[in-house]
Amino acid sequence: MTGSALLKPTDNSVAEPADEALLSVRNLCTYFPVRGATPFAPKRVVKAVDNLSLEVGRGKIVSIVGESGSGKTTAGRSILRLIEPTSGQVMFDGMDLGQLGPRALRDARRKMQIIFQDPFASLNPRMSIGGIIAEGLKLHSIGEGRADQRDRVAALLERVGLSADHMRRYPHEFSGGQRQRVGIARALAVEPDFILADEPVSALDVSIQAQVLNLLQDLREDLGLTMVFIAHDLSVVEYLSDRVAVMYLGRIMEIADARDLYANPQHPYTEALLSAAPIPEPGAARNRIMLKGETPSPIDPPSGCVFRTRCPIAGPECATTTPDLKPLGKGHSVACLKRG
Amino acid sequence: MPVERNIVLEVDNLQTHFSTDEGVVRAVDGVSFQLEAGKTLALVGESGSGKSVTSLSIMRLLQKGVGRVAGGRILFEGRDLAALTEPEMRRVRGKDIAMVFQEPMTSLTPVYTVGDQIAEAIMAHEPISKRAARARAVELLETVGIPEPATRARAYPHQLSGGMRQRVMIAIALACNPKVLIADEPTTGLDVTIQAQILDLMRRLQKETGMAILFITHDLGVVAEMADRVLVMYAGRTVEEAAVEPLFGEPRMPYTQGLMASIPRLGSAPEGVSHPRLQAIRGNIPSPRNLPQGCAFHPRCEHASPDFCTHNVPALEDSGMGHMVRCARWRDVLQTAQVAP
Structure with missing residues (x-):
């Protein structure tokens, strides 16, 4: 058999019902201890991820x-247990990842792959492209013998828009966009069900960024991949996302179906993020909500609502009460005392 | 004129x-x-x-x-x-002529306070005492919107956020009214x-x-x-x-x-399309070491003609009202754009 079998599109008509989540994150917390200024100073923690919950249905893309x-980024890595979370639960395909031993976790990870931001730092410069992509195949003993593995690598390269004879070349011979395609091929090699894409297009030029975003869209459609896509700006993920979660200082401020979030943002931070994005139209009406100041240090976050120090509508109650995510209906939730 | x-x-x-x-x-x-x-x-x-x-x-x-x-x-x-x-x-x-770079952390020296670095820029070009230069530095920090400028002038670059450091860079650039x-x-x-x-x-x-x-x-x-x-x-x-x-x-x-x-433009995702695509430019950006013959863009261009564009570098010409364009086929391209919605 050739490697092309693994790239066979899934038949959408017999797909799992949409309500079944492949990945389900409940109350995930990742705290990092910080050393105090003096040896006996009280111990403090940075709440890098605080009480994160989200569900990702099969074949869906949820953006953070x-x-x-x-x-x-910590959220993404905690989901894969690349960083050990402090508490909370991550269910993947019916397994509780937190309960898995090292061997079981390794097997589970075959189904969960990651694409990194920096296409220059994430590929080993001493390995050929073929070697980089085949590494996962070897590690998980996929394919029958070397010839089959080579066929698989060739099919993967073509799947991501490169050519089979790129196999013998080395990362430095490729541009940023091509390297990111290699990174995607490496992730696909082990036939994952789930991909964590951590800012995969942030380092790419605009004309190349669109190519890679379209490639991810093709892969999701053809292979039925499920993804969590991490981004720092809302415009990049609009085309791809089924749902979007907006985070600020470790907490989800708002989560909703993509169309709903862009058309009808409820949280003042989401509004500010949307309005701060530069519009590529000269003279466009910009009702910009200019946020005051900067994100406070996560070591010393504001009391109550973490966004209140920059919030245009904060009131006195926001300093004392931490808002929980309130459901507004249709899967739209917002963590704001003033809204919803 | x-x-x-x-x-x-x-x-x-x-x-x-x-x-x-x-x-x-x-x-x-x-x-x-x-x-x-x-x-x-x-x-x-x-x-x-x-x-x-x-x-x-x-x-x-x-x-x-x-x-x-x-x-x-x-x-x-x-x-x-x-x-x-x-x-x-x-x-x-x-x-x-003053300059502001992308990486404010690498453009500032880590061993001097930001106030000293601004003062140094002023003293390099103007006969002014250190005291007066420091006072100007604080004023400049205020101009670029840094809160508590007198205190921040005594801070080192690593104590400031990326946005604050870029404000400091702008303050240095403005120090001598370029x-x-x-x-x-x-x-x-x-x-x-x-x-x-x-x-x-x-x-x-x-x-x-x-x-x-x-x-x-x-x-x-x-x-x-x-x-x-x-x-x-x-x-x-x-x-x-x-x-x-x-x-x-x-x-x-x-x-x-x-x-x-x-x-990707906010709010541009087409209605009713389940998995929309962006319009990408095909191909890769050529390396400056190995530019294509003729118009450097022709391998990626939808309008390139095999006769002209692959062999000749088009001139930069005025297409009207000072709108300069370097494309042998800009007239045809413009027509196509006007016919298409």
Whole structure:
């Protein structure tokens, strides 16, 4: 058999019912201890991810959007247990990832792959492209013998828009966009069900970024992949996302179906993020909500609502009460005392 | 000319070459533009387009022995910068033409306080006491919107956030009231909410000081907000240049059109399409070491003709009202665009 079998599209008509989640994250918390200024100073923690819950249905893409320090990357890695979460539960395909031993976790990870932001740092410069992609095949003993593995690598390269004879080349011979395709091929090699894409297009030029976003869209459609897509700006993920979660200082501020979030944002932070994105139209009416100041240090977050120090509509109650995510209906939830 | 234009900086047929093991690389190949006082010209391009090399050429900051200006003229208020001695050039740099870079952390020294670094920039160009320079530094920090400027002047760069450091860089650039500010990707890498603040600050300062800004960026959204005039670069050459409205309203070079179409725009996802696609430009950005024959964009271009575009470099021509375009087929391209919705 050739490697093309693994790239066979899934038949959408017999897909799982939409309500069944492949990945379900409940109350995930990842806290990092920080050393105090003096040896006997009280111990403090950074709540990098605080009480994160989300569900990702099969074949769906859920995006986590936030600025620097929002905890989006830590959230992604905690979901895969690349960072050990402090508490909470991650259910993947019926398994509780937190309960798995090392061997079982390794087997589960075959089904969960990651695409990194930096296509320059995430490929080993001393390995050929073929070697990089085949590594996962070897590790998980996929394919019958080397010839079959080579066929699989060739099929994968073609699947991501490269050509089979790129196999013998090395990462430095490729541009950023091509390397990111290699990273995607490597992730696909082990036939995962789930991909965590951690800012996969942030380092790419605009004309190339669109190519890679379209490739991810094709892969989701053809292979029925499920994805969590991490991004720092809302415009990049609009085309791809089924749902979007907006994070700020470790907490989800708002989560909704993509169309609903863009058309009808409820949280003042989501509104500000949407309005801060530069519009590529000169003279476009910009009702910009200019946020005051900067994201506070996560070591010392504001009391109550973490966004209140920059919030245009914060009131006195926001300093004392931490808002929980309130469901507004149709899967739209917002963590704001003033809204909803 | 009906209106008197106050040209502060003029770049005429700039050629910048880099010598590499594989021979001479023409990083900038015949770029020309004029920068007017109080106005912003945006240089737009992707990796390898030569936009940053253009700015380093103007400042004469190319690495010695590697890159050199091989031809053309750079005139600041009519003076040819190439003819200046290094000490004379040093007086221009920072005083007449100042620069803000993308990476505020690497442009600031970690061992001095930001107040001292601003004061140093002032003392390099003006006969002023250290005390007075420090006082000016605090004023400048206030101008660029840093809260508690007197306290922050005593901070070291690592104690400030990325946005604050970029404000400090702008304060240093403004220290001697430059006539030209070259801003090379000043907001790239900053969060969007912080970027909005920095762009707002730059617009305000330009209005107050009347300085000209050469704004180098890859981000067309930022261009639309900042620029009066736009120059699009591809593979070392100008491929399109126009005032900001016509450039966005009716881009004429297929590359510019492709770039505009490939930006993900908020709220643009088509209704009722389950998995929409963006419009991408096919192929890859060519390496400056190995440019295609003929029009450098032809391998990626939908309109390229096998007879002309693959062999000949088209001239930069005026397509009307000063809208410059480098495309042999711009008339046909324009017609196609007008027929299509």
